[in-house]
Every structure is written in structure tokens, then in C-alpha cells.
Amino acid sequence: NILMVQIENEYGSYGSDKEYLFINQKLFKEAGFDGLLYTCDPAADAKNGYLPGLLPAINGLDNPTKVKALVNSLHDGKGPYYIAEWYPAWFDWWGTKHHTVPAEQYAGRLDSVLAAGISINMYMFHGGTTRGFMNGANYKDNTPYEPQISSYDYDAPLDEAGNATAKFMKFRDVIQKHLPAGTKLPIVPAAKPAMEIPAIQLNQTAGLLENLPSPKSNLTPLTFEELNQDYGFVLYRTQIQGGKNSMLKLKELRDYAVVMVNGKTVGTLDRRKKQDSLQLNLPAGQVTLDILVENLGRINFGKYLLQNKKGITEKVLFDGAELKNWKMYGLPFSNIKPIKFTVQKQQNTGPV
Known part of the structure; x- marks a missing residue:
């Protein structure tokens, strides 16, 4: 059974268009969802993201008094x-250590929330993994660009294999x-057996510059989206x-670049480190x-959702002059x- 349906997710961190939210509500009702409709937003953005008449669920706040007052x-x-997102820990992004939070640090907070009669959705309850390049990123005015890693382990109560943790x-x-x-929780299943994988030998290589596809030419650099x-x-x-010995500058690089001269890195x-220039x-x-240029992950939260073009998104300067006549290899x-x-072992001076 469907108990509740969320019409938007943390929209208040991006905008405050009530007409847009009303259209979402209308779409769900016309589709036959006649149960409890709701929005969810961080506490600071709940006023922007809620729609009058719908339940405003709260993310990230677990002080019972403050949750109820809001x-x-x-x-x-x-x-x-x-509380639509009650966090038992946090995700990881490149350049930081794996996030872990002792259960003891959160058990008391969980107890106080449940004792106050507040319902929660534990985010994340089950760790997971993204596939391919399908990770995301965070970016705020007061924090650097934070591309998330593929593992979404999250130090969640259930690990990535679905096994119960401490x-x-x-x-x-x-x-x-x-x-x-008189109600008892069911017995916790035993941990699932894991297969043993022998060591994998990586004995083949391919030079990137020797495996380029047909390029697309343009006077100025094209973004991923334009390609x-x-x-x-x-x-x-x-x-x-x-x-010449001078400065190379990439304006609005998104997100990571390996620079090569005559095939040599x-x-x-x-x-992430706000680097855009190289001597x-x-x-x-x-x-x-x-x-x-590598796309490290698109921003998936906040006001910069639409500023997500990838690649060299503006221009390249060397010695103060704009470089033109580019070939782009996707x-x-x-x-x-x-x-x-x-x-065969190759003497590669560029990426492999």
C-alpha cells in the first residue's frame, strides 16, 4: 500500500515557486494518488519548499521541539x-576520509525523536553503490565543490551487502x-556468505592518445552538453x-583537467581545489x-542545479591571449x- 507520496525533494534549497509546486500536486492527484501528499526540505529552506495544505516534512533536523515548532x-x-531524512551518518566525497559516526552518538537522538511521536525515514538505512559515472556532487557558497565517490556506503545500519551492522x-x-x-521485532537474518575473489592481474594497457575517436572542430571549446x-x-x-614560459588559464573548468604538451603530461x-591556472x-x-577534462559529477542539490555544464565551459587563455581553433574528442x-x-609495456607519457 502507498501511504504517502512526496511531490518534490528539497525544492526549497533551489527555489520558492508555489505555482510550480501546485502543478506537481495537481499532477499527482490527477494520477490517482489520493493519500497524504507532502514536501520535504532542510529546516532552513522549509518555508520556500512547502505548499500550503500539504504536510511539510523536515530533513536533517532531529530536535523534537524544533521539528514540531517548524x-x-x-x-x-x-x-x-x-523527518523525511534522518541521517545516521553521511556520504563520502573525493579528498576526504570515509565518514563514520558511532551508533552511540545517534542512538539517543533516535530515542528522543521516537519518544516524541515523530516518524522518520532513515537516510540512508542501506548502503549502496552508484554505477559507472552516475555519482553526484554538492556545491554551496560556503563549501568547495564536493564530487561524491561511487560507493554510497554511508556508514549505514545495513552495509552494502545488506548485512546488519553493530x-x-x-x-x-x-x-x-x-x-x-507485546510486539517483538523479527529475528535478524544471518550475514550472507561472501564469495572469495582471487587477485585480479591487470596486464593490458591502452594509451589514451592512441585511441582517440574522430574529433569535432570549433573555434572555441565546446562543453560536454554541446557535444x-x-x-x-x-x-x-x-x-x-x-x-614561451607563461600562464595557462582555464576559465570555469568543470571539473578536473590533465594538461599535456606534445603528448607529455x-x-x-x-x-575541488579551486585550481584554474598552470605555468x-x-x-x-x-x-x-x-x-x-573529466566530469567528476553534477551538482544534485541547491541553487546551482542549472549551472551544471561540464568541460571547458568558457575559454582558455595562454599568456593573456585566448586560444582558439579547437578539436574536441569525446x-x-x-x-x-x-x-x-x-x-606489451609501453613508455606512455600521457594518460593510459
């Missing part, structure tokens, strides 16, 4: 009270306290006159400049069959 202020002074057992004890008299490419990498290539630039000492003569890696691998 819901009451937006819902005619009444509940029900629902945190699960601790939370289970808390939940048992708040069940009706009709969603994920992966794009190699940007142009020819410039060498014999000379440096990297990382949006280049070019040899004399005509020089091939390659910039391999490398989505959605099909690796055309790539020519070899078991």
Missing part, C-alpha cells in the same frame, strides 16, 4: 510530524522500546606557437596542447570495445 508554523499548528543492532534496540506492548555527451571525458586539442587542475614552459616551434567510455589494448 511543522506547526507551516501546517496550521498541527502534525503529523515527519549500528543496526543498536538502533534496533532503541526501536524495540517504542513498539506497542551531446553526458559523462566521462573530453580531450580538447589545439596548436599554439611555443617558445605537464600538470593537472582540480575544481607552462613551452618548447620552441609548433606545440600541440591537449587538455583532458570519450564517454560507454563502449570500450574499440579501444586497442596491448600486453
Whole structure:
């Protein structure tokens, strides 16, 4: 049975268009969802993201008094009270250690929420994994760009294999306290057996520059979207006159770049670290400049949802002058069959 239907997710962190929310509500009702419709937003954005008449669920706040006061202020002074995202830990992003939170740190908070008669959705209850390049990213004005890793382990009560953890057992004890008299939780299943995988030998390589597809040419760099490419990498290539030692600048790089001169890697630039410039000492003569750009993940929360173009999104400058006449090689890696691998050791000076 469907008990509740959420018409939007954290929309208040992006906008406050009530007409848009009303249209969402109308669509769900016309589709036959006649149960409890609701919105959910972080506490600071709940006023923007709720629709009068619908239940405003709260994310990230678990102080019972504050949760009830906020819901009451937006819902005619009444509940029900629902924390749509109650966090038992947090996800990981590149450049940080794996996030773990001891169960003891959250068990008391869970107890107080349930004791106050507040319903919760534990996010995440079950760890998981994204596939391919389908990770996301966070970005706020007061924090750097944070691309999430593929694992969504989250230090969740159930691990990625679906097995109960010590945190699960601790939370289970808390939940048992708040069940009706005489009600017992079912027995926890035994951990599932795991297969043993022998060591995998990686004995083939393929030089990236030796496996480029046909390029698309343009006066200025094209974004992933302009190339009709969603994920992966794009190699940007142009020819410039060498014999200079000056600064290379990529305006609005999205997100990570490997810079090569005549096929040799000379440096990297990382949006996470707010890097956009690199000193280049070019040899004399005509020089091939390659910039391999990786899409590290699109922003999936907040006001920058529509500022999500990838690649070199503005322009490239060297010695203060804009570089033009680019070739773009799309490398989505959605099909690796055309790539020519070899078991021979290669002296690669660029990416493999």
C-alpha cells in the first residue's frame, strides 16, 4: 500500500515557486494518488519548499521541539510530524576520509525523536553503490565543490551487502522500546556468505592518445552538453606557437583537467581545489596542447542545479591571449570495445 507520496525533494534549497509546486500536486492527484501528499526540505529552506495544505516534512533536523515548532508554523499548528531524512551518518566525497559516526552518538537522538511521536525515514538505512559515472556532487557558497565517490556506503545500519551492522543492532534496540506492548521485532537474518575473489592481474594497457575517436572542430571549446555527451571525458586539442614560459588559464573548468604538451603530461587542475591556472614552459616551434577534462559529477542539490555544464565551459587563455581553433574528442567510455589494448609495456607519457 502507498501511504504517502512526496511531490518534490528539497525544492526549497533551489527555489520558492508555489505555482510550480501546485502543478506537481495537481499532477499527482490527477494520477490517482489520493493519500497524504507532502514536501520535504532542510529546516532552513522549509518555508520556500512547502505548499500550503500539504504536510511539510523536515530533513536533517532531529530536535523534537524544533521539528514540531517548524511543522506547526507551516501546517496550521498541527502534525503529523515527519523527518523525511534522518541521517545516521553521511556520504563520502573525493579528498576526504570515509565518514563514520558511532551508533552511540545517534542512538539517543533516535530515542528522543521516537519518544516524541515523530516518524522518520532513515537516510540512508542501506548502503549502496552508484554505477559507472552516475555519482553526484554538492556545491554551496560556503563549501568547495564536493564530487561524491561511487560507493554510497554511508556508514549505514545495513552495509552494502545488506548485512546488519553493530549500528543496526543498536538502533534496533532503541526501536524495540517504542513498539506497542507485546510486539517483538523479527529475528535478524544471518550475514550472507561472501564469495572469495582471487587477485585480479591487470596486464593490458591502452594509451589514451592512441585511441582517440574522430574529433569535432570549433573555434572555441565546446562543453560536454554541446557535444551531446553526458559523462566521462573530453580531450580538447589545439596548436599554439611555443617558445614561451607563461600562464595557462582555464576559465570555469568543470571539473578536473590533465594538461599535456606534445603528448607529455605537464600538470593537472582540480575544481575541488579551486585550481584554474598552470605555468607552462613551452618548447620552441609548433606545440600541440591537449587538455583532458573529466566530469567528476553534477551538482544534485541547491541553487546551482542549472549551472551544471561540464568541460571547458568558457575559454582558455595562454599568456593573456585566448586560444582558439579547437578539436574536441569525446570519450564517454560507454563502449570500450574499440579501444586497442596491448600486453606489451609501453613508455606512455600521457594518460593510459
